[in-house]
Amino acid sequence: MTATADAEAAANELTPLADYLGSVLRRLRALPPLDLDLTQAYGNTLAEDVVAPHAFPAFEQAAIDGYAARWEDLSLARGAGYAPAAGPLPGPGRPGELRPVRLNVVGDLGAASWRPVRLTPGACFSVAAGSPLPSTADVVVPVEWTDQGMAAVEIYRVPKRGYGVRRAGAEVAAGDLLARAGTYVSPALVAIFAATGIGHVVVRPSPRVVIVATGDELVDVGRASQPGQVVDTNSHALTAAAAEVGALAYRVGICDDDPEALRGLLEDQTLRADLIVTTGGTGNGPGDMVRRILSRRDGSRAGPVTFTEVALYPGTALGFGTVGAEEVPVVCLPGDPGAALIGFEVLARPAIQLLAGAEPVFRPSARAHLLETVSSPAGLREFRPAHVAERRGGGYTVQPLRGGPHTLIGLADANGLLVLGERVTSAAAGSTVDVLLLDRRR
The missing domain is CATH 3.90.105.10 (Molybdopterin biosynthesis moea protein, domain 2)
Known part of the structure; x- marks a missing residue:
C-alpha cells in the first residue's frame, strides 16, 4: 500500500467535521433569558x-432650523415659484428672479415646546430642528433661504411641499x-x-467562558521559551477570542498535568462558567492528562468527556462533554497554538454563539477566486489563514498566507480562512473555493 493510500485509509477512520459539529451543537441549549x-x-x-x-417620530416635527409655513401661502404668493435647492439665490437682475414671499412670524418653537399651535394664512413660526410643527404647517423653509427676519420674514426660495418635515411614524x-x-x-x-x-x-446573557491551559511544560508570558519550557500562548489567545465573540471571558491560567489538581480546578470553575475551554492534552500520548482524566466513566466528578478524532486540519483530536454536578459543557482543544485557534473557530465559537442565542452561529462564508495553487492533506478539512479581498466587478479573491495553518503570523494577518474540503488534495490558481470571513475590528 502506498503512503497516499495509507493516509486516505487513516482519514476514512476520522469523523467528518460536519457530523461532529452537528452532534456537539445539538447537545447545547441557549442560556435562560x-x-x-x-x-x-x-x-x-x-x-x-x-x-x-x-x-x-412620535409627532410631526421640524427636521431643520427654519420657518414652518403653509406651502399654499408660498406657492400662491404673487410672483413666487419653485426654485431648486442648488445654485445661488435668485436676486434682482439675475435670470430666474423671484419676488420674495413675505410672511408674518407669529412665534418661536423649540424642541421643548408642547402647547399646540395653529398657523393662520400668511403667517409662519420660527422653528428649531426637533420642534413640533404647528397644525396645518406642511413645509419648513431653511433659514439660509430667507432674510432671517424676526417679526416678518422674506423668503427667497420656495421649497417643495413637505421639505424639512419629519412625519409622525415616518421611520x-x-x-x-x-x-x-x-x-x-x-x-x-x-x-x-x-x-x-x-x-x-x-x-x-453573555456566556461566561473559562479558559484553562494544561501542561507541565507551560510557563507564563514575559519570558522566552527554553528546552523543556513552552510559553503559555493559548490561554491568552483563547481568552481574547472568547471576548471577541461577546463572551465574558476568564483566563484561569496554567494547570499542571496533575489529575487531582485538574479535577479540583474544573470543579471550582463550574460555579462561574457556562462553558469551559481547555487546551492541551487531547492526544493519546503518555502525557495527555486531560484526555485520560476527563474521558473516565467511573462516576468521578470530572467525567465524562468524549474525545473524537475529527477530519480537521490542523488538530484532529477534539473533546466535548460536561463536567461537575451542574454538567457545565467543556470543549477540549489541542495544545498547538495554531490548532487551538482553528479549533476555537470551528467548535468553541459556534458553541458560544449558540449559548448566547445568536443567529447565525457560524461565521459568514463566501466563494472566492483563488490566487495561488495550494495542496491539502487527503481526507481532512483544512482551514488555512488567508487574505480575502473584494473584486472590483463583484465577488472575492483569496490569497493564502505564508506558513500554512500552523503559523501564528499567518493567523495574525488573516482576515479570512480558506476552507479546503476532505476530498480536495490540490486547488489550482483560478479555481473557486470556500472562505470564512473573519470579523477583524481594525
Whole structure:
C-alpha cells in the first residue's frame, strides 16, 4: 500500500467535521433569558422578537432650523415659484428672479415646546430642528433661504411641499417589528428601542467562558521559551477570542498535568462558567492528562468527556462533554497554538454563539477566486489563514498566507480562512473555493 493510500485509509477512520459539529451543537441549549434594562442590553442577543409600542417620530416635527409655513401661502404668493435647492439665490437682475414671499412670524418653537399651535394664512413660526410643527404647517423653509427676519420674514426660495418635515411614524409605525430573536443588540438598535418607548428587553446573557491551559511544560508570558519550557500562548489567545465573540471571558491560567489538581480546578470553575475551554492534552500520548482524566466513566466528578478524532486540519483530536454536578459543557482543544485557534473557530465559537442565542452561529462564508495553487492533506478539512479581498466587478479573491495553518503570523494577518474540503488534495490558481470571513475590528 502506498503512503497516499495509507493516509486516505487513516482519514476514512476520522469523523467528518460536519457530523461532529452537528452532534456537539445539538447537545447545547441557549442560556435562560433575562429581562434587562436597556442600558445593560448592549452586546447581548435578543431572546424574543421586539415590536415597537409607539411610532417614531412620535409627532410631526421640524427636521431643520427654519420657518414652518403653509406651502399654499408660498406657492400662491404673487410672483413666487419653485426654485431648486442648488445654485445661488435668485436676486434682482439675475435670470430666474423671484419676488420674495413675505410672511408674518407669529412665534418661536423649540424642541421643548408642547402647547399646540395653529398657523393662520400668511403667517409662519420660527422653528428649531426637533420642534413640533404647528397644525396645518406642511413645509419648513431653511433659514439660509430667507432674510432671517424676526417679526416678518422674506423668503427667497420656495421649497417643495413637505421639505424639512419629519412625519409622525415616518421611520417606525406602532406595531412594527424592530428586531427578531437572535439579533445582536447594537448601539443603533438600542437607539431605536429607546426612541419607540422601550425601556427593557428580554435577552440571552453573555456566556461566561473559562479558559484553562494544561501542561507541565507551560510557563507564563514575559519570558522566552527554553528546552523543556513552552510559553503559555493559548490561554491568552483563547481568552481574547472568547471576548471577541461577546463572551465574558476568564483566563484561569496554567494547570499542571496533575489529575487531582485538574479535577479540583474544573470543579471550582463550574460555579462561574457556562462553558469551559481547555487546551492541551487531547492526544493519546503518555502525557495527555486531560484526555485520560476527563474521558473516565467511573462516576468521578470530572467525567465524562468524549474525545473524537475529527477530519480537521490542523488538530484532529477534539473533546466535548460536561463536567461537575451542574454538567457545565467543556470543549477540549489541542495544545498547538495554531490548532487551538482553528479549533476555537470551528467548535468553541459556534458553541458560544449558540449559548448566547445568536443567529447565525457560524461565521459568514463566501466563494472566492483563488490566487495561488495550494495542496491539502487527503481526507481532512483544512482551514488555512488567508487574505480575502473584494473584486472590483463583484465577488472575492483569496490569497493564502505564508506558513500554512500552523503559523501564528499567518493567523495574525488573516482576515479570512480558506476552507479546503476532505476530498480536495490540490486547488489550482483560478479555481473557486470556500472562505470564512473573519470579523477583524481594525
